Amino acid sequence: MFGGQPPLWKFMDSIRSEGLQQGEEALSCPEEGLPRPSDSSELVQDCLQQFKVTVAQLQQIQASLLGSMEQALRGQASPVPAVRMLPTYVGSTPHGTEQGDFVVLELGATGASLRVLWVTLTGIEGHRVEPRSQEFVIPQDVMLGTGQQLFDFAAHCLSEFLDAQPVSKQGLQLGFSFSFPCHQTGLDRSTLISWTKGFRCSGVEGQDVVQLLRDAIQRQGAYNIDVVAVVNDTVGTMMGCELGARPCEVGLVVDTGTNVCYMEEARDVAVLDEDRGRVCVSVEWGSFSDDGALGPVLTTFDHTLDHESLNPGAQRFEKMIGGLYLGELVRLVLAHLTRRGVLFRGCPSPALLSQGSVLLEHVAEMEDPSAGAARVHAILQDLGLSPEASDVELVQRVCAAVCTRAAQLCAAALAAVLSRLQHSREQQTLQVAVATGGRVCERHPRFCSILQGTVMLLAPECDVSFIPSADGGGRGVAMVTAVAARLAAHRRLLEETLAPFRLNHDQLAAVQAQMREAMAKGLRGEASSLRMLPTYVRATPDGSERGDFLALDLGGTNFRVLLVRVTTCVQITSQIYSIPESVAQGSGQQLFDHIVDCIVDFQQKQGLSGQSLPLGFTFSFPCKQLGLDQGILLNWTKGFNASDCEGQDVVSLLREAITRRQAVELNVVAIVNDTVGTMMSCGYEDPRCEIGLIVGTGTNACYMEELRNVAGVPGDSGHMCINMEWGAFGDDGSLDTLSTCFDASVDQASINPGKQRFEKMISGMYLGEIVRHILLHLTSLGVLFRGQQTQRLQTRDIFKTKFLSEIESDSLALRQVRAILEDLGLPLTSDDTLMVLEVCQAVSQRAAQLCGAGVAAVAEKIRENRGLEELAVSVGVDGTLYKLHPHFSSLVAATVRELAPRCAVTFLQSEDGSGKGAALVTAVACRLAQSTRV
Numbered sequence: 001m002f003g004g005q006p007p008l009w010k011f012m013d014s015i016r017s018e019g020l021q022q023g024e025e026a027l028s029c030p031e032e033g034l035p036r037p038s039d040s041s042e043l044v045q046d047c048l049q050q051f052k053v054t055v056a057q058l059q060q061i062q063a064s065l066l067g068s069m070e071q072a073l074r075g076q077a078s079p080v081p082a083v084r085m086l087p088t089y090v091g092s093t094p095h096g097t098e099q100g101d102f103v104v105l106e107l108g109a110t111g112a113s114l115r116v117l118w119v120t121l122t123g124i125e126g127h128r129v130e131p132r133s134q135e136f137v138i139p140q141d142v143m144l145g146t147g148q149q150l151f152d153f154a155a156h157c158l159s160e161f162l163d164a165q166p167v168s169k170q171g172l173q174l175g176f177s178f179s180f181p182c183h184q185t186g187l188d189r190s191t192l193i194s195w196t197k198g199f200r201c202s203g204v205e206g207q208d209v210v211q212l213l214r215d216a217i218q219r220q221g222a223y224n225i226d227v228v229a230v231v232n233d234t235v236g237t238m239m240g241c242e243l244g245a246r247p248c249e250v251g252l253v254v255d256t257g258t259n260v261c262y263m264e265e266a267r268d269v270a271v272l273d274e275d276r277g278r279v280c281v282s283v284e285w286g287s288f289s290d291d292g293a294l295g296p297v298l299t300t301f302d303h304t305l306d307h308e309s310l311n312p313g314a315q316r317f318e319k320m321i322g323g324l325y326l327g328e329l330v331r332l333v334l335a336h337l338t339r340r341g342v343l344f345r346g347c348p349s350p351a352l353l354s355q356g357s358v359l360l361e362h363v364a365e366m367e368d369p370s371a372g373a374a375r376v377h378a379i380l381q382d383l384g385l386s387p388e389a390s391d392v393e394l395v396q397r398v399c400a401a402v403c404t405r406a407a408q409l410c411a412a413a414l415a416a417v418l419s420r421l422q423h424s425r426e427q428q429t430l431q432v433a434v435a436t437g438g439r440v441c442e443r444h445p446r447f448c449s450i451l452q453g454t455v456m457l458l459a460p461e462c463d464v465s466f467i468p469s470a471d472g473g474g475r476g477v478a479m480v481t482a483v484a485a486r487l488a489a490h491r492r493l494l495e496e497t498l499a500p501f502r503l504n505h506d507q508l509a510a511v512q513a514q515m516r517e518a519m520a521k522g523l524r525g526e527a528s529s530l531r532m533l534p535t536y537v538r539a540t541p542d543g544s545e546r547g548d549f550l551a552l553d554l555g556g557t558n559f560r561v562l563l564v565r566v567t568t569c570v571q572i573t574s575q576i577y578s579i580p581e582s583v584a585q586g587s588g589q590q591l592f593d594h595i596v597d598c599i600v601d602f603q604q605k606q607g608l609s610g611q612s613l614p615l616g617f618t619f620s621f622p623c624k625q626l627g628l629d630q631g632i633l634l635n636w637t638k639g640f641n642a643s644d645c646e647g648q649d650v651v652s653l654l655r656e657a658i659t660r661r662q663a664v665e666l667n668v669v670a671i672v673n674d675t676v677g678t679m680m681s682c683g684y685e686d687p688r689c690e691i692g693l694i695v696g697t698g699t700n701a702c703y704m705e706e707l708r709n710v711a712g713v714p715g716d717s718g719h720m721c722i723n724m725e726w727g728a729f730g731d732d733g734s735l736d737t738l739s740t741c742f743d744a745s746v747d748q749a750s751i752n753p754g755k756q757r758f759e760k761m762i763s764g765m766y767l768g769e770i771v772r773h774i775l776l777h778l779t780s781l782g783v784l785f786r787g788q789q790t791q792r793l794q795t796r797d798i799f800k801t802k803f804l805s806e807i808e809s810d811s812l813a814l815r816q817v818r819a820i821l822e823d824l825g826l827p828l829t830s831d832d833t834l835m836v837l838e839v840c841q842a843v844s845q846r847a848a849q850l851c852g853a854g855v856a857a858v859a860e861k862i863r864e865n866r867g868l869e870e871l872a873v874s875v876g877v878d879g880t881l882y883k884l885h886p887h888f889s890s891l892v893a894a895t896v897r898e899l900a901p902r903c904a905v906t907f908l909q910s911e912d913g914s915g916k917g918a919a920l921v922t923a924v925a926c927r928l929a930q931s932t933r934v
């Protein structure tokens with residue numbers, strides 16, 4: 001019933017050959033000296049008592065195993081952890097959408113047999129196709145022979161099985177279920193650590209078993225088979241579990257041997273060096289042998305069994321639970337009781353004294369209450385014994401004692417795993433399904449019920465359902481194989497999609513060079529996508545400026561009115577006002593009236609009414625300046641679109657609004673771009689700050705250029721700050737080779753198609769939209785969200801750029817990332833979460849690198865202007881994306897180092913916004929005006 005009996009016992013053969021001699025002594029039936037009935041019941045009592053385990057002992061085992069598991073997860077080497085905790089590279093539980101035909105080869109789960117299956121996955125829930133399978137008995141000489149013999153045998157069985165199937169010889173995908181402790185280094189790479197359960201083929205330990213199988217299949221030469229995945233039987237059991245209401249995240253096997261696997265947080269598995277997602281870990285609890293915990297429950301029979309096994313001292317826990325050992329434990333107890341005259345009137349049989357003669361199937365049958373005394377009698381007779389009625393009853397009690405203990409120990413270990421899960425998930429009540437497999441679980445009459453009852457007792461806070469695996473885990477292995485094949489295909493598609501976002505050095509250097517060319521042309525007044533606008537700011541502050549100034553700051557996330565007091569230091573009082581979209585996109589008059597209303601409100605609140613302070617206006621849009629206080633709006637950007645403003649002098653529009661609102665008097669001294677405001681603000685602290693950079697809603701840069709290079713502004717000496725308006729870089733088509741179809745979609749849907757192409761690849765207003773378009777594409781390919789398009793994802797601007805910053809934050813656990821995405825109504829799996837993260841990373845990395853290429857072009861320009869070998873320069877930076885994104889700033893800096901190695905560029909973040917800079921520009925202007933008046 002359970003296949004061939006393996007050559008499990010090292011002395012078995014010798015006992016069989018020398019059986020007579022050994023047996024002779026033991027076989028002599030003592031006529032005299034049998035114990036009296038009262039003695040015998042004491043003897044029985046003593047013997048069975050040894051198999052009793054108290055709840056306290058079970059709890060101690062549970063705690064001790066949990067400790068060993070956590071120690072092994074942390075990668076702690078000393079003391080050597082009692083369990084291995086081997087990562088399996090299975091990172092997700094099945095979708096239910098897996099489909100295809102797979103060959104499965106199972107080795108090591110079921111005694112001395114090997115199974116080949118043909119599994120068809122339909123991809124439709126509830127629709128199952130029964131697998132076809134064939135079992136092959138592994139000859140004893142193969143089990144103890146060379147590795148090559150074993151794998152050649154496996155390849156031979158594969159061919160024999162496939163010959164009988166109506167299948168093609170090409171392109172078959174195989175999942176290899178190999179149920180021994182292995183170090184996996186990938187889904188298809190697995191090194192055997194040590195044999196267990198009666199296998200001992202030479203030359204396999206320390207080798208990659210997938211490679212050994214591939215070599216053997218190749219030697220066989222009959223079929224072209226791709227070994228896609230290798231799994232432990234526990235993993236196959238977990239993965240084959242029917243999709244139910246709760247996730248099946250534990251796989252338990254009690255067969256010839258025993259083991260468990262479960263889904264662990266990858267960040268807690270030290271050897272993986274991975275901080276995201278989950279990974280299935282094979283506990284390999286068979287090797288658990290903590291002396292402190294197991295010592296009190298080990299019986300003299302356990303010691304004898306271990307001593308006589310193929311691997312003394314190893315797999316001590318397995319030897320109390322695994323099906324390979326239960327029969328032997330029963331035999332040792334029966335032989336002992338017989339020797340003491342309590343059973344079979346003291347007469348053993350040669351079989352009773354031979355290792356391995358009592359099989360798991362015997363124990364299961366004899367313990368089964370429905371089997372009846374006659375069946376037990378028959379089994380004992382087959383073992384050459386002459387049982388009486390009392391013998392039958394006692395043998396049943398022995399079987400029950402051995403199996404009950406096995407189920408209880410197994411439960412204590414499972415409770416440890418559940419505690420671990422509960423702890424790592426930080427859940428009060430853990431709801432989980434455990435898939436169970438193996439012949440002890442499946443066919444032993446009471447094992448599962450004792451197991452379940454004891455688990456409830458030991459882990460009352462866990463709500464566990466047990467789901468028996470339908471077909472010995474073969475389906476699960478096919479699932480892993482399908483998942484492995486699907487993941488590989490999805491990864492290829494993801495990589496293909498993201499490849500255009502991954503810019504190499506040459507591409508970035510080309511962007512830098514194009515930028516330099518466009519700068520030069522713009523400065524000369526030739527056609528260029530870079531306007532290179534003179535700002536009439538000629539000097540950074542020198543510290544002698546004094547006075548109170550008003551400042552306005554329009555064009556970023558917030559509209560602000562500020563009072564800036566410049567003494568020996570700068571003091572700022574400010575208030576944020578909202579600009580409703582209807583105003584930003586209404587009429588110019590409305591917009592400027594609204595601005596003046598805000599100023600009046602601010603003045604009233606600050607007690608400034610009636611005072612005519614000098615005012616600096618940060619206006620963060622492209623303006624052609626004809627002087628410090630004159631700026632003609634060239635075009636709106638960033639979602640502003642108020643009518644009748646383009647082509648107008650913004651300062652005049654503001655003054656007209658002031659006049660309309662007769663109650664105020666304002667003295668508008670300067671109009672300043674936010675890049676300039678930022679540069680000036682940082683320049684107040686650091687005189688080397690000669691570049692201003694904004695990466696926020698929009699993006700732009702300014703820098704101090706030699707006046708002689710600036711066409712259209714008189715004068716040959718000194719400097720002038722140039723507002724590059726680099727957001728428009730590439731509007732002449734020069735960036736088209738880098739632009740992806742996603743950039744095109746974002747551009748097309750914007751209010752200014754064809755405009756601000758560089759900005760649309762970099763700034764906060766657009767990155768979320770780029771990500772959204774990529775996600776839509778990956779969903780249409782079936783790579784994400786199981787191919788289901790959601791209404792939410794179709795909604796424009798649903799994916800805010802701040803999500804990129806949040807999602808990419810190192811301090812967030814993946815589950816928090818998932819929560820952000822779930823808030824968007826996206827139906828996520830953990831693979832999806834990782835992929836979305838990768839998409840965000842690719843998009844923001846490209847943005848930062850493009851920005852870095854721009855800064856490198858500017859720094860190099862300044863260095864060359866000044867004929868310097870090396871330049872040390874600072875960049876004043878502002879903008880929500882730059883400031884909030886966890887990696888943006890360091891990526892920009894790294895790119896600048898790479899592309900402008902002769903420039904030492906320091907980045908200074910502006911803390912006070914560019915309003916302070918606008919006030920400083922105003923202060924400088926007032927100082928200069930005063931000094932000319934004097």
Ligand code: G6P
Nearest residue numbers: 556557696697878879880913914
């Ligand atoms: C600074 C300025 C704003 C500017 C902003 C850019 O703080 O004061 O005028 O536009 O940075 O950042 P944002 O992310 O708000 O667009």
Ligand code: BGC
Nearest residue numbers: 109179180181196257258259
């Ligand atoms: C092996 C495990 C396996 C278990 C159940 C143990 O001997 O070491 O890898 O999962 O048996 O088959």
Ligand code: BGC
Nearest residue numbers: 620621622637694698699700
């Ligand atoms: C504007 C620039 C501004 C930048 C950053 C762009 O859209 O055209 O003038 O500096 O955004 O706010």
